[in-house]
Amino acid sequence: MNIQNYINGNFQNPIDDQWLDNFNPANGEVYGQIPNSSSKDVEQAYQSAKSAFKQWSQTSLEERSRILIKISELLEDNLQRFAEAESKDNGKPVSLAKSVDIPRAASNFRFFGNAITQFSSESHESVGQQAINYTLRQPIGVVGCISPWNLPLYLFTWKIAPALAAGNCVVAKPSEVTPVTAYLLGDICNEAGLPKGVLNIVHGLGVSTGQAIIEHPDIKAISFTGGTATGAHIAKTAAPMFKKLSLELGGKNPNIIFADCDYEDMLNTTVRSSFANQGQICLCGSRIFVERTIYEQFKVDFVAKVKQLNVGHPSEAHTNIGALVSKPHLEKVKDYINIAKEESGTVLCGGNEVVVEGYENGYYLEPTVIEVSTDECRVNQEEIFGPVVTMMPFDTEDDVLLMANKVKYGLSATLWTNNLKRTMHMSQQLQAGIVWVNTWMMRDLRTPFGGVKASGVGREGGFEALRFFTEPKNVCIKY
Ligand code: NDP
Numbered sequence: 001m002n003i004q005n006y007i008n009g010n011f012q013n014p015i016d017d018q019w020l021d022n023f024n025p026a027n028g029e030v031y032g033q034i035p036n037s038s039s040k041d042v043e044q045a046y047q048s049a050k051s052a053f054k055q056w057s058q059t060s061l062e063e064r065s066r067i068l069i070k071i072s073e074l075l076e077d078n079l080q081r082f083a084e085a086e087s088k089d090n091g092k093p094v095s096l097a098k099s100v101d102i103p104r105a106a107s108n109f110r111f112f113g114n115a116i117t118q119f120s121s122e123s124h125e126s127v128g129q130q131a132i133n134y135t136l137r138q139p140i141g142v143v144g145c146i147s148p149w150n151l152p153l154y155l156f157t158w159k160i161a162p163a164l165a166a167g168n169c170v171v172a173k174p175s176e177v178t179p180v181t182a183y184l185l186g187d188i189c190n191e192a193g194l195p196k197g198v199l200n201i202v203h204g205l206g207v208s209t210g211q212a213i214i215e216h217p218d219i220k221a222i223s224f225t226g227g228t229a230t231g232a233h234i235a236k237t238a239a240p241m242f243k244k245l246s247l248e249l250g251g252k253n254p255n256i257i258f259a260d261c262d263y264e265d266m267l268n269t270t271v272r273s274s275f276a277n278q279g280q281i282c283l284c285g286s287r288i289f290v291e292r293t294i295y296e297q298f299k300v301d302f303v304a305k306v307k308q309l310n311v312g313h314p315s316e317a318h319t320n321i322g323a324l325v326s327k328p329h330l331e332k333v334k335d336y337i338n339i340a341k342e343e344s345g346t347v348l349c350g351g352n353e354v355v356v357e358g359y360e361n362g363y364y365l366e367p368t369v370i371e372v373s374t375d376e377c378r379v380n381q382e383e384i385f386g387p388v389v390t391m392m393p394f395d396t397e398d399d400v401l402l403m404a405n406k407v408k409y410g411l412s413a414t415l416w417t418n419n420l421k422r423t424m425h426m427s428q429q430l431q432a433g434i435v436w437v438n439t440w441m442m443r444d445l446r447t448p449f450g451g452v453k454a455s456g457v458g459r460e461g462g463f464e465a466l467r468f469f470t471e472p473k474n475v476c477i478k479y
Pocket of ligand 1 (some may be wrong): 149155173174206211214234383
């Protein structure tokens with residue numbers, strides 16, 4: 001499938017007529033071409049967004065809401081088509097794209113279509129001074145949204161929907177590795193009646209197309225999800241231009257298991273929190289810490305369950321683990337497995353590439369569990385972002401807290417316990433933006449989403465996202 005940029009409501013080739021190959025991770029074959037856009041394309045997208053801004057920012061909330069909810073409905077109507085496209089582009093099981101990625105993309109539009117009608121600002125009466133202050137929440141103008149490859153449409157729309165709801169116009173770039181569903185979204189926006197130029201989607205490499213967005217002097221805010229190194233680069237580029245920044249970055253999340261948890265529930269959820277989406281979710285619990293009294297039992301039960309996971313072609317109904325997103329990513333994950341061995345980690349299961357019959361050149365890897373003897377080894381400290389987890393025992397609450405917090409990241413943490421006092425204490429002490437207790441990745445779109453330390457700056461979700469995509473202006477009237 002060949003795709004094009006979506007600018008001013010039209011589909012068009014990149015100005016310089018440069019193209020990139022798009023690979024199908026399930027068989028390693030090139031199955032389409034995507035624009036390798038330059039700064040000229042980004043400028044055109046910016047001009048189109050700028051022209052649309054005056055009218056869109058003045059469009060009533062009801063009308064904006066109606067259009068966003070219409071986009072949501074059209075995504076739902078096209079669930080199967082979008083799920084298949086996402087799976088082909090990313091390598092994830094179709095069943096996952098159908099149950100998680102595309103429904104969530106639709107929810108993002110529906111949620112922010114509704115949220116904008118409930119978004120209000122404050123007023124402050126200055127008693128004794130005969131004055132009243134009120135706050136206007138005005139859209140920023142043209143904003144940039146840049147998203148990664150792991151949850152392509154899900155994370156793309158998580159940014160675009162609040163940006164549009166708040167009255168901004170958008171120049172967006174999906175990952176060049178997984179651009180197809182973002183391309184398909186253009187048609188849906190046209191069908192839903194989104195005015196021309198309000199959303200512009202430019203495809204290409206991070207270092208060129210993405211770079212042109214972040215350094216554009218008049219794109220005043222950047223919402224970015226991706227790796228920590230890229231986030232640092234974006235911050236460095238954007239800071240001298242005083243851009244507003246929302247950065248959702250990497251994670252190395254602890255999954256802390258106490259002996260007093262509901263064991264079966266914990267076991268099943270831990271398989272999911274370790275390997276969902278081939279472990280390529282920033283929220284995956286990639287460091288498992290287990291209380292020593294149940295450690296040996298957990299090790300036997302967990303490894304047995306992981307061995308039952310089926311690695312296979314993403315469109316097969318029985319597939320639990322599809323293909324990794326790209327050849328370079330597969331190589332990176334394999335390198336980490338070798339590093340673990342060099343660091344005297346023990347591979348309890350997995351660790352090898354899988355050859356799937358008929359798709360011999362696909363990027364498949366066994367789900368891998370590594371027992372480590374210290375939390376300070378590289379595989380326990382660095383983000384692998386694949387189907388690999390580490391595990392080790394702990395003795396006390398204090399010990400595990402120390403290890404959980406002793407990484408540069410701070411995105412999420414999972415805690416398994418039925419002890420209320422411990423829950424309260426640990427939740428308070430864990431350095432993370434999100435703590436799940438006796439569950440994982442249970443999401444309510446109203447809650448603040450984001451990380452601390454090297455996992456990011458700012459929060460998405462609910463009114464936090466609408467606040468990010470608006471500028472507060474204080475008006476003081478003396479009467
Ligand atoms: P990258 O940082 O490589 O890329 C993310 C996006 O940024 C892509 O669209 C990429 O384009 C683009 N990009 C790269 N360089 C630049 C640049 N100089 N200027 C502007 N844009 C640029 O991350 P990945 O796509 O590899 O995604 C994986 C990472 O994302 C992991 O670290 C993961 O933890 C993190 N992540 C964080 C989440 C969170 O909510 N905190 C959620 C999901 C993922 P291109 O792909 O074309 O290079």
